Amino acid sequence: xxxxxxxxxxxxxxxxxxxxxxxxxxxxxxxxxxxxxxxxxxxxxxxxxxxxxxxxxxxxxxxxxxxxxxxxxxxxxxxxxxxxxxxxxxxxxxxxxxxxxxxxxxxxxxxxxxxxxxxxxxxxxxxxxxxxxxxxxxxxxxxxxxxxxxxxxxxxxxxxxxxxxxxxxxxxxxxxxxxxxxxxxxxxxxxxxxxxxxxxxxxxxxxxxxxxxxxxxxxxxxxxxxxxxxxxxxxxxxxxxxxxxxxxxxxxxxxxxxxxxxxxxxxxxxxxxxxxxxxxxxxxxxxxxxxxxxxxxxxxxxxxxxxxxxxxxxxxxxxxxxxxxxxxxxxxxxxxxxxxxxxxxxxxxxxxxxxxxxxxxxxxxxxxxxxxxxxxxxxxxxxxxxxxxxxxxxxxxxxxxxxxxxxxxxxxxxxxxxxxxxxxxxxxxxxxxxxxxxxxxxxxxxxxxxxxxxxxxxxxxxxxxxxxxxxxxxxxxxxxxxxxxxxxxxxxxxxxxxxxxxxxxxxxxxxxxxxx
Amino acid sequence: xxxxxxxxxxxxxxxxxxxxxxxxxxxxxxxxxxxxxxxxxxxxxxxxxxxxxxxxxxxxxxxxxxxxxxxxxxxxxxxxxxxxxxxxxxxxxxxxxxxxxxx
Numbered sequence: 317x318x319x320x321x322x323x324x325x326x327x328x329x330x331x332x333x334x335x336x337x338x339x340x341x342x343x344x345x346x347x348x349x350x351x352x353x354x355x356x357x358x359x360x361x362x363x364x365x366x367x368x369x370x371x372x373x374x375x376x377x378x379x380x381x382x383x384x385x386x387x388x389x390x391x392x393x394x395x396x397x398x399x400x401x402x403x404x405x406x407x408x409x410x411x412x413x414x415x416x417x418x419x420x421x422x423x424x425x426x427x428x429x430x431x432x433x434x435x436x437x438x439x440x441x442x443x444x445x446x447x448x449x450x451x452x453x454x455x456x457x458x459x460x461x462x463x464x465x466x467x468x469x470x471x472x473x474x475x476x477x478x479x480x481x482x483x484x485x486x487x488x489x490x491x492x493x494x495x496x497x498x499x500x501x502x503x504x505x506x507x508x509x510x511x512x513x514x515x516x517x518x519x520x521x522x523x524x525x526x527x528x529x530x531x532x533x534x535x536x537x538x539x540x541x542x543x544x545x546x547x548x549x550x551x552x553x554x555x556x557x558x559x560x561x562x563x564x565x566x567x568x569x570x571x572x573x574x575x576x577x578x579x580x581x582x583x584x585x586x587x588x589x590x591x592x593x594x595x596x597x598x599x600x601x602x603x604x605x606x607x608x609x610x611x612x613x614x615x616x617x618x619x620x621x622x623x624x625x626x627x628x629x630x631x632x633x634x635x636x637x638x639x640x641x642x643x644x645x646x647x648x649x650x651x652x653x654x655x656x657x658x659x660x661x662x663x664x665x666x667x668x669x670x671x672x673x674x675x676x677x678x679x680x681x682x683x684x685x686x687x688x689x690x691x692x693x694x695x696x697x698x699x700x701x702x703x704x705x706x707x708x709x710x711x712x713x714x715x716x717x718x719x720x721x722x723x724x725x726x727x728x729x730x731x732x733x734x735x736x737x738x739x740x741x742x743x744x745x746x747x748x749x750x751x752x753x754x755x756x757x758x759x760x761x762x763x764x765x766x767x768x769x770x771x772x773x774x775x776x777x778x779x780x781x782x783x784x785x786x787x788x789x790x791x792x793x794x795x796x797x798x799x800x801x802x803x804x805x806x807x808x809x810x811x812x813x814x815x816x817x818x819x820x821x822x823x824x825x826x827x828x829x830x831x832x
Numbered sequence: 833x834x835x836x837x838x839x840x841x842x843x844x845x846x847x848x849x850x851x852x853x854x855x856x857x858x859x860x861x862x863x864x865x866x867x868x869x870x871x872x873x874x875x876x877x878x879x880x881x882x883x884x885x886x887x888x889x890x891x892x893x894x895x896x897x898x899x900x901x902x903x904x905x906x907x908x909x910x911x912x913x914x915x916x917x918x919x920x921x922x923x924x925x926x927x928x929x930x931x932x933x934x935x
Binding site: 684785 | 841845846849850851852853854855856857858861864865868869871872873875876877878879880882883884887888889890891892893894896898899901909913914916917918919920926928929930931932933
């Protein structure tokens with residue numbers, strides 16, 4: 317088997333090949349590292365590649381397998397990790413200058429579980445700074461490019477993880493989703509991404525953006541792979557006080573059964589139609605028809621408060637972020653910048669100079685907004701009101717789930733847009749997450765699966781499924797059923813239709829240090 | 833800044849907020865941000881027009897309960913590990929700029 321065959325296999329297939337002894341983890345890891353060397357100059361999915369560490373981990377798995385040790389099912393399948401999760405001994409920058417060169421002294425629980433499952437870590441993936449953005453254009457280290465069109469965004473904030481998986485630079489990857497940062501990149505790159513139930517995956521070692529919204533999850537090319545990875549990283553963790561103690565729902569079994577017969581799927585009126593690109597809506601409608609054909613029943617639900625979700629989110633998130641990011645104070649770790657011509661500057665002055673030099677525009681924007689929303693005299697009108705709308709949104713979800721087993725919508729309102737299109741219009745950028753944000757506010761799980769290519773531009777579209785808390789298995793049942801029907805219709809995976817990245821001309825500014 | 837739902841942020845307001853947030857913004861950044869934040873604020877202020885009278889605020893997706901663990905010693909970072917990434921360290925401590933004024 318050639319290395320170009322290997323990298324196009326699903327993680328589940330690779331796990332089987334490893335178990336059968338048909339391939340070694342070293343071969344697999346080398347194949348992916350070769351691919352990174354061949355294409356990442358164009359894509360820029362990785363901020364840091366750890367060839368040495370990945371090969372050492374692969375050799376260890378191979379040695380243990382050869383010794384007859386009983387190993388976890390996916391042991392030896394390499395993985396990429398978003399640069400917002402701490403990795404002991406490996407740089408963790410969160411896409412920010414303020415953490416340039418920071419090497420954490422500990423592993424996030426998610427990372428520890430990957431290591432315990434024997435997954436070699438290929439490297440850390442690019443992202444919008446501190447996960448604030450929908451395009452990776454806010455990374456301090458330059459944007460990631462969409463494998464379908466190098467002039468377009470790969471989504472964000474986890475554009476690096478989605479593009480790595482979509483350009484076969486990793487079989488699967490870890491992302492994090494605060495308002496859509498796993499699902500929206502999945503939609504615009506033709507890949508799969510799951511945001512698990514809040515509390516379903518540990519946040520220990522996840523550098524917090526908004527603690528009540530953040531959740532790590534899988535980025536993959538198939539629904540089954542997402543379920544397999546979900547099972548590896550999920551479950552209770554005493555190191556996270558918001559971690560749910562109940563056992564994970566049977567996600568892998570649901571993905572394998574792919575059964576939607578008798579399931580009631582609810583179309584959210586507020587998340588379709590107006591504001592959604594024609595081709596996105598068309599592929600969504602076709603996907604619904606597939607699910608009906610597979611035995612599901614369609615109901616329409618209305619959640620009127622969802623029209624306030626974006627405003628609610630952009631008060632709650634900046635408020636929490638302004639508090640969480642206060643720890644970047646230039647005292648214990650990270651960058652320290654002295655104000656110019658002030659060798660006797662105070663700690664406060666050094667902190668302010670450091671944060672000016674170390675944070676990018678979007679981070680500053682949101683910290684200032686959050687500081688305002690939390691300030692005395694404005695708290696009730698802004699943060700207080702947002703918390704009340706958050707309750708309304710959660711209540712409307714609860715009511716909708718009495719009529720439907722899952723809710724569905726397009727994942728993102730448009731296909732991938734061009735770099736720079738929305739960079740100077742923050743509100744236009746924020747609208748990308750209009751359909752994904754409600755689930756984060758309510759703590760519910762969601763998945764995005766590819767629904768095809770928009771006829772007008774030939775770019776991927778995403779189909780979103782949302783479920784009640786701790787009913788993550790339903791996401792996989794619906795996702796896998798849709799995936800199977802679409803695969804039968806297309807006769808090949810969607811990504812087979814993506815251009816050969818190595819044949820594309822090098823984009824004008826695709827080098828790693830071109831951002832600023 | 834009397835009616836938070838209607839008036840917008842001035843450049844001076846942004847400068848004050850930046851000092852509260854300990855970010856030393858340049859003059860150009862202040863000009864730019866004041867305009868952008870006004871647009872964003874106008875949009876997010878719509879939350880106060882939602883039907884939220886008598887609605888209980890929600891801070892978190894699930895009820896928060898305090899979590900405790902047995903009071904047992906467990907491994908933690910060594911001083912060297914904790915200080916390894918410090919901008920400056922001295923005598924097994926973080927070395928920081930002066931906290932108080934000279935006078």
